[in-house]
Each structure stands twice: as C-alpha cells, then as structure tokens.
Amino acid sequence: MSRKLTTLFFAMLVLAGAMGLKTLVTAHGQGSVLLANGPEPVPRPWK
C-alpha cells in the first residue's frame, strides 16, 4: 500500500513540477505553440 502511495505521490510531484516549469518558461509569452517531433518544417500555429 505504501509503495502505491509513494508512486501516486511521485506522479503528482512530477506533474506539479512539469506544469510549474511550463508556467515559468511561458510566463512572458503569448501562448504560442512550438512543437517539434522531427525535422519537418513547423507550420504557423493558430492564434
């Protein structure tokens, strides 16, 4: 039981950390989308 709770805690911690980092990175942004899986030309995102 404690291992499962530890897993849940770790998952929530990673999620909170990732969303915090995203907020930090995009703090001054206009919410533009920039993704890149691969070398293809990136299309302009929707406004």
Place this chain on the structure above:
Amino acid sequence: MPGSADYVIWFLGLILEASVVLCSLQRGLFRRYFFLNLYVLLELLISLGRFRVLAHDGWSSLTYRYFYFYSDALLTIVLFFTVISLYVLVFEELKVERYLRLGAILLLAGTSWFSYEVVNQSSHRMLTYFAFELSQNLYFVGLVLTFVLWGAILKLRETRALLVQLVLSLGMYFSAFAASYSLSNLSPNTFTHMVYLVPAMGCLLPLSWAYAFWRVPDDARLAPARLAVIPR
C-alpha cells in the same frame, strides 16, 4: 513555404531516423529498446506522411497544420512511453516495473486531465486545442522525468554506457526544446529563426541515438569515478 534548406534538414532527419532503426536491428537491440525504436519508426512514417500532405496541400494549408499537430501529439505520447521504458531498464534490478507502469498511467491520466481542464475553460475548439495542450504538457513532463532519471542514474552509479548515452541524448533534446520554447515566448519575433532551428534540433535526437546504437557496444561499461586508480 519551405525552402531548399528545410528539405535538406528534413531528408537528413529521415536518413538518421532510418539509421537508428537499422543499427538497432543489426545489433539485435530492437526488442530491448522497443518503445525507443517504435518512436523512431513512427516518426519516420509520420515524416513521410507529412511530406505527402505538404506536397499535396501546401505548407500554409489547414490540412498540413492539423496533420502536423495531431501527429505531434501522438509522437509525444510515444516519446513519454519511451522515457518510461528507459526507467524500466534503469530500475530493472530493483523489480519495481509494476509501480513504474502504475506511475506512468497515473502521470498520463493526470496530464490529460490537466490539459482538458485548461482547454475546457478557454477554448471552443476542444479537440484541436486539447491535442496542442496535451502535447506541450507531456513534453514538460518528459523533460522533468528525464532529469529525474538522470539523477537516479547518478545515484545508482549506473555504468551501462549505451543506456547512459540514450538518456543523456533525450535530456539534451528536451532541454533544447524547452530553451527554444522559452526563447520564442520571450521574443515572438524569433519565430522566423525558430522555424529553421527547431527542425535542425529534431535531427539531433536520431543522430545521437544512431551513434549510440552504431558505436557503443551493449555490454560497454563506464568506469565509475570512485574506482579510479589514485597514485599514492
């Protein structure tokens, strides 16, 4: 409209992606690094699909945008499972695979729920923006997970050179992406430069993975610093 430089980077990426799968197959490591190879193989197929859509409908068409961003979301999900599969390999001696799977499902569900809640409050085009949001959020989850994994590798004194090389490549890739994302948000005018930089960065991951599968033997070990001979 993409120029000749874009096409050169694109085909270079295709060659590198094919090299990863071929080197992995040739070394008999396809099954051991299944999700990693699945990601690269999917990336290769989606690249070909994107090329077809681009040639047929054009760069500024809605079809290319939709195809690009939806396929990106799919690739990011597979990349997430690639990171989890590297966790399984690093922790394989601790017999915690069950908990890693549970954690991965919880994390994916949590990220999906978070993305849905964000989109639900701010958009009328639910599915499209959900794909964006999920893809971006999973990228940052992958970034954090990779750094945590690197910490675990250092703590456990992991010495398998190939595994270390694969994880470090992934860490560099995620970091480069986050830096480019941050730059483009700090200064939206840099988007014009990013359209060249981002695809070039997309080549780095298959390049380093292809190098790892080609040059680093599966049983190669790094010499731990603590075991280094110190002259008296």
